Amino acid sequence: MIPRRRVTDPRAGWTFVESIIVIGIIIVLSGTVSFSAVRYLEQARIAATRAQISAVSLALHAYYVDTGVYPTEPQGLAALWEKPTLAPVPGGWAGPYVERPVGTDSWGNELSYRRPGPAGLAFEVVSYGADGRPGGEGQDGDISSSGH
Numbered sequence: 001m002i003p004r005r006r007v008t009d010p011r012a013g014w015t016f017v018e019s020i021i022v023i024g025i026i027i028v029l030s031g032t033v034s035f036s037a038v039r040y041l042e043q044a045r046i047a048a049t050r051a052q053i054s055a056v057s058l059a060l061h062a063y064y065v066d067t068g069v070y071p072t073e074p075q076g077l078a079a080l081w082e083k084p085t086l087a088p089v090p091g092g093w094a095g096p097y098v099e100r101p102v103g104t105d106s107w108g109n110e111l112s113y114r115r116p117g118p119a120g121l122a123f124e125v126v127s128y129g130a131d132g133r134p135g136g137e138g139q140d141g142d143i144s145s146s147g148h
Contacts, residue, residue, distance in 0.1 A: 045106035045139070046106075050143055052127075053111070053125050053143060053144070054145070056077060056080070056102055056111065056125050056145070057125055057145045059098045060125070063079065063080060063090075063093075063095065064122070066090075066092045066093060066094045066095075067091065067092045067093055070115055070122050071084060071090075071115070072084075072086070072088070073114065073115050074086050077102040077111060077125070078101065078102070080095060080096065080098045080102060081095065081096045081097075081101045082095070082096070107127075109128060109132040111125055111127055112124075112125070113125055113126075114126070117146050119146065121146050123145070124146045125144070125145040126142055126143070126144045127143045128142055129142060129143065
């Protein structure tokens with residue numbers, strides 16, 4: 001007959017220390033994956049905001065083709081969705097020029113519209129990034145239709 005091991009035998013099963021080591025390894029691996037995922041999420045937000053600004057810029061150009069003018073700053077980007085009621089009311093408005101009202105950027109901040117834009121450009125559409133303030137680096141940096 002084969003003798004049975006007792007539960008107190010150190011070779012039977014996992015010890016508490018081994019369990020803690022395995023849990024530690026799992027935590028370290030999870031943390032590494034989480035850190036990488038957050039970095040890619042921020043890159044995706046920047047790319048989505050750039051695409052949104054490009055789409056709004058295209059809509060502004062279509063607005064100009066129909067009306068002969070760009071919306072004024074007081075009319076703002078809302079003029080791409082609804083015909084402006086503020087003077088000067090454009091003739092030839094054939095919108096809406098966007099699929100839905102121009103909302104917020106990927107961080108939930110309103111897009112800024114300036115007319116005229118910098119360096120002789122007709123307009124500038126800007127996202128101030130994650131912090132919602134001008135300037136900054138990385139995810140807090142400005143994203144502009146003018147490329148500045």
